[in-house]
Amino acid sequence: MTGERIVVIEDEPDILELLQFNLEREGFGVVTAANGSDGLSVVQREKPDLVLLDLLLPGVDGLDVCRHLRAKPETADIPIIMVTAKGEESDVVLGLGVGADDYLQKPFSPRELIARIRAVLRRRGSDSPDPSVERIERGAVVIEPDRHRVTVDGEKRTFTPTEFRLLKFLASYPGRVFTRDQLVSKAIGEQAVVIDRNIDVHIRSVRQKLEPYRELIETVRGVGYTFRDEASDD
Numbered sequence: 001m002t003g004e005r006i007v008v009i010e011d012e013p014d015i016l017e018l019l020q021f022n023l024e025r026e027g028f029g030v031v032t033a034a035n036g037s038d039g040l041s042v043v044q045r046e047k048p049d050l051v052l053l054d055l056l057l058p059g060v061d062g063l064d065v066c067r068h069l070r071a072k073p074e075t076a077d078i079p080i081i082m083v084t085a086k087g088e089e090s091d092v093v094l095g096l097g098v099g100a101d102d103y104l105q106k107p108f109s110p111r112e113l114i115a116r117i118r119a120v121l122r123r124r125g126s127d128s129p130d131p132s133v134e135r136i137e138r139g140a141v142v143i144e145p146d147r148h149r150v151t152v153d154g155e156k157r158t159f160t161p162t163e164f165r166l167l168k169f170l171a172s173y174p175g176r177v178f179t180r181d182q183l184v185s186k187a188i189g190e191q192a193v194v195i196d197r198n199i200d201v202h203i204r205s206v207r208q209k210l211e212p213y214r215e216l217i218e219t220v221r222g223v224g225y226t227f228r229d230e231a232s233d234d
């Protein structure tokens, strides 16, 4: 039994029941809500360890629920997994843009559901990266922000400032998916003039410099990029 509590906000009774069944079987405590406004009050009251949030809800939709939760200090840090319809990649981009931690596309298997939840809980448990961190080690890749230095298998590689910021940012949040917009605003910031599509060019270059570990940076089709989470089994 994990004892962690999850609020599930989903308007389709069959799916809600299935989610509740699978989560409880894994030892999670589950509280459900069938629409957005009930969902908001349940989350405020329960302060759960995670929220599973359907995007398409009657009344207050999933994006608005996510925005409201993020805007309130007492719920701003609760991990949210957005549940979207299959193939609606623009929905995924919107969901991540309003602060969802991850997403799950319908239909999903119970195994995938549990794996995603565990990955998000683990990431939250290990806390946000310390900006003053001296060393980020991801397998053979070692990043030393202070010295602006990257080594691959012990061998020094040269990165441009933009490439370095991208790599450092992605490697700081393994397993978390970022949209191109988020990478521009969060990783690169105001210092660099980078438009959306140029991100792809920078990422390509970062990957080349990570050889033979280029696959550490994964493309999430239609959404963005993620740094491979070695601890995750999904």
Ligand code: CA
Residues within 6 Å of the ligand: 010, 011, 012, 054, 055, 056, 057
């Ligand atoms: Ca729905």
